[in-house]
Amino acid sequence: MNEEFHRIKRLPPYVFAEVNAMKARARAAGEDIIDLGMGNPDQPTPPHIVEKLVEAVRNPKTHRYSMSRGIPGLRKAISAYYKRRFDVDIDPETEACVTIGSKEGLANLAQAITSPGDVILVPNPSYPIHPFGFMLAGAALRHIPVVEGVDNFVETLERAIRHSVPKPIAVIVSFPANPTTQTVTLDFYRPIVELCLKHGIYILSDIAYAEIYFDGNPPPSILQIPEARDITVEFNSLSKTYNMPGWRVGFGVGSKKLIGALAKFKSYVDYGAFTPIQVAATAALNGPQDCVEEIRQMYKARRDALIDGLASAGWDVPPPAATMFVWARIPEPFRAMGSLEFSKLLLQEAQVAVSPGIGFGEYGDEHVRFGLVENVQRIRQACRNIRGFLHRTGNGGDAASKKVI
Missing domain, CATH: 3.90.1150.10 (Aspartate Aminotransferase, domain 1)
Incomplete structure (x- = not known):
């Protein structure tokens, strides 16, 4: 004991x-x-988002259980955001899932797709949930050093794939990066997608800081590469973009297979975020972006x-x-x-x-x-x-x- x-x-x-x-x-x-x-x-949090929460919470119908996958209006807003920001079409029914923050989404997807001993490739240093979400799911981690930059990332990734036994099931990418603040262009992702398609490896992307940039170049989404969508789930969060950290609302989009696995797993462990929070999140994505x-x-x-x-x-x-x-x-x-x-x-x-x-x-x-x-x-x-x-x-x-x- x-x-x-x-x-x-x-x-x-x-x-x-x-x-x-x-x-x-x-x-x-x-x-x-x-x-x-x-x-x-x-x-x-911006006033118009708070006001929408207050309006929604006064409706007693919103006090019941919500939907673990996310209310339809929020999934449609997520789809519209991806079209507006990245020119990527997301099916709100099959390619989007609302999460209780991106951290919960990553951890639950890890539980959904990982078997004990599976190898996961993860940058180091990185946000703790990236390695530890998979560690808690029973995975073995192989680290890709990124502290000196990402110029050799693909080469290091290729070597890790070649020398991993068993073959890795997934690689994590997260740019703009926490904690290193590194950013990448869309061209950075192309060889990664090609490599993962060749070896049958999933890509899990975290772009929680995609809207907090200073040089006039909006960070890209890996889903802007059409070939990525069948093997990739990308997570985002409203925490930093809209000053909503305590609200705990985020989302994952991408591969129908992976989103389906995440949604099924979540259906057994939660009922989704409180509906008024999801309504307010919809207002955040659809409303003025000043x-x-x-x-x-x-x-x-x-x-x-x-x-x-x-x-x-x-x-x-x-x-x-x-x-x-x-x-x-x-x-x-x-x-x-x-x-x-x-x-x-x-x-x-x-x-x-x-x-x-x-x-x-x-x-x-x-x-x-x-x-x-x-x-x-x-x-x-x-x-x-x-x-x-x-x-x-x-x-x-x-x-x-x-x-x-």
């Missing part, structure tokens, strides 16, 4: 917990901690403030072209201590909380992730605190060998 449960035992220790515990203790002691750790949007541009510009201003502030502190970090994050390589004098100890030191000495890169995979351990989840003034204060910390330590000094308790 004292043995750990098998699936839980496979999960690694939650490295963010140490930073979170330190953050809680510091705040309890009255310290002003600037939290740039969790990617949790801090602004309210709010999306405003959110995009807000994150751009915060990005610029952070990049400029870190540069003034002597910490040069390339500006991301997309996402609500900045992926920063740890300054050289501190690099050997690893991302967890450096994050704890930054919290203790600069009162700034960030996410240690090791929490996203072993190849992330020389980086930390900043979330753009405070206003420009607070971000500038965070940079002043960091500058003071780096200057006090001489950009390293004794602090680089310090173990934070």
Whole structure:
């Protein structure tokens, strides 16, 4: 009775917990901690979306069980979004499924299609649900390093396929990427689709940050490649695009076979998101999109403030072209201590909380992730605190060998 449960035992220790515990203790002691750790949007949901929720919730008919696959109106809105944004036709009846956030969709699809021992190819570092959703389903993971960029991604993918036993059943791609903020063009996907078609491998794409971009080039969908649709499911979320993280609503689109498997699995484990939330999500996708541009510009201003502030502190970090994050390589004098100890030191000495890169995979351990989840003034204060910390330590000094308790 004292043995750990098998699936839980496979999960690694939650490295963010140490930073979170330190953050809680510091705040309890009255310290002003600037939290740039969790990617949790801090602004309210646009009023017209909230108003549609209130209107729907006042109708008692919406209080009953919903549909696990999603209400028809929302699936039609998803289809219209894909046509408008990517010029891709999605059948709302067979190629779209509403999920309780993209995270739930990925985890449930993993359960639906994975047998114990199946091999999954996953980028490293990556958003934790990408590897661990499949790990919980019994899969074996093979990691594709992406911390130095994606120029060799296809070559590495081809080698992984060639040397995996058994043959991989799926590969995960996610661009714009969390945490690395990497972006790709449509041409990047073409050889991946060709390779996966050749070997009979499914593609699972996550484009949760497709609308948070800053360089004027909207990120593509892999489904813009017609040959991809039979082997691909692409997940998206309203959390970041419309400031709706707590609403927990997202969707998957693509392969009829995979969407059918996801919908069938979900029919046994949930009744779908609360109907008024789905009605409001429909209003978000179908309604005015000015709010999306405003959110995009807000994150751009915060990005610029952070990049400029870190540069003034002597910490040069390339500006991301997309996402609500900045992926920063740890300054050289501190690099050997690893991302967890450096994050704890930054919290203790600069009162700034960030996410240690090791929490996203072993190849992330020389980086930390900043979330753009405070206003420009607070971000500038965070940079002043960091500058003071780096200057006090001489950009390293004794602090680089310090173990934070």
